[in-house]
Amino acid sequence: MLGFMGELQFIALLVLSLQTISVSSSSNEGLLRGFSAVPHSSVTSFQAILGDNTGNFSLGFLRVDRTRLALAVLHVPSSQPLWLANPTRLARWSDTTRLFFNGSLVITDPREGVLWSTGTTGDRVLLLDTSNLQVQSDGDPPSVLWQSFDFPTDTLVENQNFTSSMSLVSSNGLYSLHLGKDFMGLYAKYSPSEQIIIYWKHKAQEAKAQIVVGGGPLYAQVNTDGYLGMYQYQTSSLPVDVQKFNSFQRSNVSFLLVRIEPDGNLKGYYWDGSKWALNYQAIADACELPSPCGSYGLCTPGGSGSGCSCLDNTTSYQPVTGCFHDRRQEYGDFCDQGIAKNDYWALRRKGVEAPHKELLRSETVSSLEQCESLCEKNCSCWGALYNNATGFCYIVDYPIQTMTGTRDESKLGYFKVRNSPPGKKHSIGAVLGIFAGAASIIAIVGLVIAKYLKRKKTRGIKEDGISLSPGPYKNLGSSSSFNSE
Ligand SMILES: *[C@@H]1O[C@H](CO)[C@@H](O)[C@H](O)[C@H]1NC(C)=O
Ligand SMILES: *[C@@H]1O[C@H](CO)[C@@H](O)[C@H](O)[C@H]1NC(C)=O
Ligand SMILES: *[C@@H]1O[C@H](CO)[C@@H](O)[C@H](O)[C@H]1NC(C)=O
Ligand SMILES: *[C@@H]1O[C@H](CO)[C@@H](O)[C@H](O)[C@H]1NC(C)=O
Ligand SMILES: *[C@@H]1O[C@H](CO)[C@@H](O)[C@H](O)[C@H]1NC(C)=O
Numbered sequence: 001m002l003g004f005m006g007e008l009q010f011i012a013l014l015v016l017s018l019q020t021i022s023v024s025s026s027s028n029e030g031l032l033r034g035f036s037a038v039p040h041s042s043v044t045s046f047q048a049i050l051g052d053n054t055g056n057f058s059l060g061f062l063r064v065d066r067t068r069l070a071l072a073v074l075h076v077p078s079s080q081p082l083w084l085a086n087p088t089r090l091a092r093w094s095d096t097t098r099l100f101f102n103g104s105l106v107i108t109d110p111r112e113g114v115l116w117s118t119g120t121t122g123d124r125v126l127l128l129d130t131s132n133l134q135v136q137s138d139g140d141p142p143s144v145l146w147q148s149f150d151f152p153t154d155t156l157v158e159n160q161n162f163t164s165s166m167s168l169v170s171s172n173g174l175y176s177l178h179l180g181k182d183f184m185g186l187y188a189k190y191s192p193s194e195q196i197i198i199y200w201k202h203k204a205q206e207a208k209a210q211i212v213v214g215g216g217p218l219y220a221q222v223n224t225d226g227y228l229g230m231y232q233y234q235t236s237s238l239p240v241d242v243q244k245f246n247s248f249q250r251s252n253v254s255f256l257l258v259r260i261e262p263d264g265n266l267k268g269y270y271w272d273g274s275k276w277a278l279n280y281q282a283i284a285d286a287c288e289l290p291s292p293c294g295s296y297g298l299c300t301p302g303g304s305g306s307g308c309s310c311l312d313n314t315t316s317y318q319p320v321t322g323c324f325h326d327r328r329q330e331y332g333d334f335c336d337q338g339i340a341k342n343d344y345w346a347l348r349r350k351g352v353e354a355p356h357k358e359l360l361r362s363e364t365v366s367s368l369e370q371c372e373s374l375c376e377k378n379c380s381c382w383g384a385l386y387n388n389a390t391g392f393c394y395i396v397d398y399p400i401q402t403m404t405g406t407r408d409e410s411k412l413g414y415f416k417v418r419n420s421p422p423g424k425k426h427s428i429g430a431v432l433g434i435f436a437g438a439a440s441i442i443a444i445v446g447l448v449i450a451k452y453l454k455r456k457k458t459r460g461i462k463e464d465g466i467s468l469s470p471g472p473y474k475n476l477g478s479s480s481s482f483n484s485e
């Protein structure tokens, strides 16, 4: 049904390397000062460095997009990465890249110097049976100087504390989870600006404990009793909020985690001994995801005619490119110098509403014309949605994503569509479009390699291969090993 996301995942899978694990050393004393390791050219997927004492978890070099290296903690039976040291600054898979421990755990490369470091003065590195990687200093008891649990990537495992200073970021870099004063929220980054937009908000229900005003900040934790809890520091040990998983109060479920997915959903899983079973999802309806049909798409839930189409009824929806072949139209706003009012055209559509509209700015107006004019006059506005029955006018002040289709024709949408691109930017749509027809594995993988080689001289996160998104570690997702039902 939702072809756009399907295709994204298809491409992600092509670029993923095969998940075969090469197990090397493992030591229960951990890594001591003087330890050093380099990646072997023969390893295709994962080079283990340090295991925990159950054998369930392993720290090692994970090969990403064939040529790059992330230091990762993996769940061994599923090869699923749970944590990455350096998601925004991947190293090269090259024998000049080195991991060493001199009190700090450090990744270096002769060209770029220190790529990542724990910045500690410790005595050993240990991988605990919780998947937590720690730098400890000797003593009785040993003290923890640094732990990976404090720097989550896209996954939060059971008993890991998620605080308001942390975020989970999806592997494509587009979506993130944050804690607020009394809620948790999912946020999207739709344009290269720093602006992030909330699209899902879960307020603490305060059933078991109240939030104490003036008390500590909130933190969240995946509780082994089968829920995602929110708690308040320095007050009660009871949760101020409980989001139940399917496995709620089931004692036979062994290892729980939540992960922010490349489609923007927050999902929970448990390990059933052979696969990751879906246990929770923040957003159940695919049309409520932040951009299930891409920009200027229309997602219609349920029944016949459901799935993706385009807001512009003269454009047909294409699974890979969505509704726009030139994504340069989606950036910034209409306030930039030199971009006059008539650099866009107005697209109108009946029977549309904004998903998560309760999180949009709204005003009560007396007519559709007034609603449209609120948007037309404001150069930071991209669109307005009017509900004729209630008089609400919802303002979208970021590039138009997927709207929700409804049979109710009294809900009307007004959208600005940019005529000309604002300067040269990397066009994802165009690149993908060329290959859409003959999307053979070789062509796409070849493109990635060619692009990488071409950019070898001036490397950087922004210049990352065939970018489906601005994110740096987009293809690590391997949602493949998460079983969705
Ligand atoms: C460990 O190595 C890093 C990188 O070379 C260096 O910056 C740091 O000072 C070293 N730490 C110690 C304790 O020697
Ligand atoms: C999580 O926070 C609680 C409450 O402060 C603390 O007792 C616990 O040790 C923390 N867990 C980890 C793994 O840091
Ligand atoms: C960890 O390993 C034990 C056996 O050593 C197994 O029973 C358990 O399911 C594993 N847990 C995970 C999360 O893989
Ligand atoms: C756990 O127990 C429940 C019954 O209480 C059963 O339905 C379920 O299949 C079990 N799950 C696993 C992973 O063994
Ligand atoms: C497309 O939308 C326009 C304007 O709303 C409408 O006049 C036209 O009939 C629609 N065309 C189709 C094929 O639905």
Ligand SMILES: *[C@@H]1O[C@H](CO)[C@@H](O)[C@H](O)[C@H]1NC(C)=O
Pocket: 361, 378, 379, 380, 381, 395, 397
């Ligand atoms: C224009 O829109 C922005 C963002 O929605 C809003 O903050 C601002 O107040 C609006 N300006 C006017 C003049 O309405």
Ligand SMILES: *[C@@H]1O[C@H](CO)[C@@H](O)[C@H](O)[C@H]1NC(C)=O
Pocket: 388, 389, 409, 410
């Ligand atoms: C909007 O509502 C008015 C009455 O409130 C009604 O007369 C009009 O037909 C409605 N327009 C649409 C497009 O539904």
